[in-house]
Amino acid sequence: MIDENCVFCNKPAVLENDLAKGFFDIHPVAPGHFLIVPKEHYVTFFDAPRDVQIAMLDLMDQAKTYLDKQYHPRGYQVFSHVGKAAFQKVFHAHIHLVPVI
Numbered sequence: 001m002i003d004e005n006c007v008f009c010n011k012p013a014v015l016e017n018d019l020a021k022g023f024f025d026i027h028p029v030a031p032g033h034f035l036i037v038p039k040e041h042y043v044t045f046f047d048a049p050r051d052v053q054i055a056m057l058d059l060m061d062q063a064k065t066y067l068d069k070q071y072h073p074r075g076y077q078v079f080s081h082v083g084k085a086a087f088q089k090v091f092h093a094h095i096h097l098v099p100v101i
Contacts, residue, residue, distance in 0.1 A: 003041040008092035010038075011068035015062055022063050025096070032071040032099040036060050042093040044082045056095060063097050073099030 002009045013021035018038070025033040036056050041046040048056070060078070067073065077098040081088035 020059040032096045036095045045093045075100040
């Protein structure tokens with residue numbers, strides 16, 4: 001299910017597979033800051049079914065290849081805020097992939 005009021009549900013994809021999509025963060029902490037989200041609305045990564053989690057991880061690998069070519073980073077930060085206590089601001093599951101330039 002898609003939540004019509006969710007900014008991530010309505011965001012167009014830069015990269016995608018059957019169950020997940022990715023796009024650049026509108027408030028990047030570094031150039032190339034990329035988000036990987038499920039196409040359907042789940043509040044956190046742990047709420048998503050296993051096949052969706054796997055699709056998100058597969059897409060993260062594709063995003064890394066894409067960002068490697070575009071930014072040539074020295075490394076990456078990979079993280080997800082899960083729940084309000086962990087500073088999750090958009091309540092749609094997502095993984096941050098941040099190149100370290």
